[in-house]
Amino acid sequence: MTLTPFTHGYLIFIFALLGLVMGSFLNCMAIRIINKESIVKGRSHCMSCGHVLGVPDLVPVFSWLFLRGKCRYCGAHIAVRYLLAELVSGVVFVSLYLHFGLCLELAEYLILAALLLCISFADLEDYLVPEGLIIAGIVNRVIFVLLSKPIGAAALQSLIGGLSISLPLLAVVLIMEKILKRDAMGGGDIKLVFMMGLYFKWSVNLVSFLFACVLGILCGVLLPKLKNAEKQFPFGPSLALGSWLGLLFGQQLLQWYVGLFAR
Ligand SMILES: [Zn+2]
Numbered sequence: 351m352t353l354t355p356f357t358h359g360y361l362i363f364i365f366a367l368l369g370l371v372m373g374s375f376l377n378c379m380a381i382r383i384i385n386k387e388s389i390v391k392g393r394s395h396c397m398s399c400g401h402v403l404g405v406p407d408l409v410p411v412f413s414w415l416f417l418r419g420k421c422r423y424c425g426a427h428i429a430v431r432y433l434l435a436e437l438v439s440g441v442v443f444v445s446l447y448l449h450f451g452l453c454l455e456l457a458e459y460l461i462l463a464a465l466l467l468c469i470s471f472a473d474l475e476d477y478l479v480p481e482g483l484i485i486a487g488i489v490n491r492v493i494f495v496l497l498s499k500p501i502g503a504a505a506l507q508s509l510i511g512g513l514s515i516s517l518p519l520l521a522v523v524l525i526m527e528k529i530l531k532r533d534a535m536g537g538g539d540i541k542l543v544f545m546m547g548l549y550f551k552w553s554v555n556l557v558s559f560l561f562a563c564v565l566g567i568l569c570g571v572l573l574p575k576l577k578n579a580e581k582q583f584p585f586g587p588s589l590a591l592g593s594w595l596g597l598l599f600g601q602q603l604l605q606w607y608v609g610l611f612a613r
Contacts, residue, residue: 373410373467380480383478414433415433443460443463445598446463449598462549466590466593469484474586479538484542484545511549515547515555516540516541519543546589546593550597553604562585569587
């Protein structure tokens with residue numbers, strides 16, 4: 351589909367807006383999952399004073415900036431992560447539109463991105479990788495495999511992708527746990543690696559996982575203040591970010607790497 355520059359620009363604007371709004375929603379959803387509150391019932395409220403928030407308090411980015419990161423009703427500080435969650439989601443949504451263009455695949459990967467963002471927010475907040483969101487990710491992939499042709503080839507590639515990293519990882523973690531006699535990696539992270547892997551070729555998954563490991567190490571080194579970092583480490587966001595980088599740059603990186611040996 352060819353779009354005029356104006357339509358293209360307009361769509362970028364729309365996806366940025368959608369990303370910002372979804373970022374706000376997904377961050378709220380993550381907190382509700384952690385607090386075991388209903389995701390659909392109950393209106394948004396201040397975490398400090400409980401005051402129900404109105405439309406002017408819920409405009410992504412602008413509300414936070416306008417209220418200078420404070421609750422309008424009680425003056426409680428609203429963490430900068432609310433603003434960051436919205437901005438990151440906006441960037442991810444626009445990048446996916448630019449990568450895929452307007453097509454069915456875009457819908458599939460926007461849903462995956464929304465799930466990964468919510469998982470990342472929950473993991474950062476409370477070291478939780480919600481199982482329901484992993485299952486939703488698997489169901490989303492199955493639906494789009496059923497829509498693809500031929501189904502058999504798509505299903506096989508998806509399964510190989512899913513197991514390509516998660517299975518070796520599970521083996522390594524089990525061996526490490528035997529040697530160290532303590533938990534080496536959260537089970538939630540391995541399930542997450544499986545779910546994300548379903549969406550990509552095994553080779554791209556490998557690149558994504560390498561990205562995730564580098565990001566995880568960088569976070570561990572640069573952010574020593576990660577609470578209880580010795581006991582628990584939120585690896586979900588690094589995995590999600592790794593798969594995003596793998597999607598955008600994995601294929602080019604692999605071609606470049608293979609090219610080094612082809613000469
Ligand atoms: Zn308040």
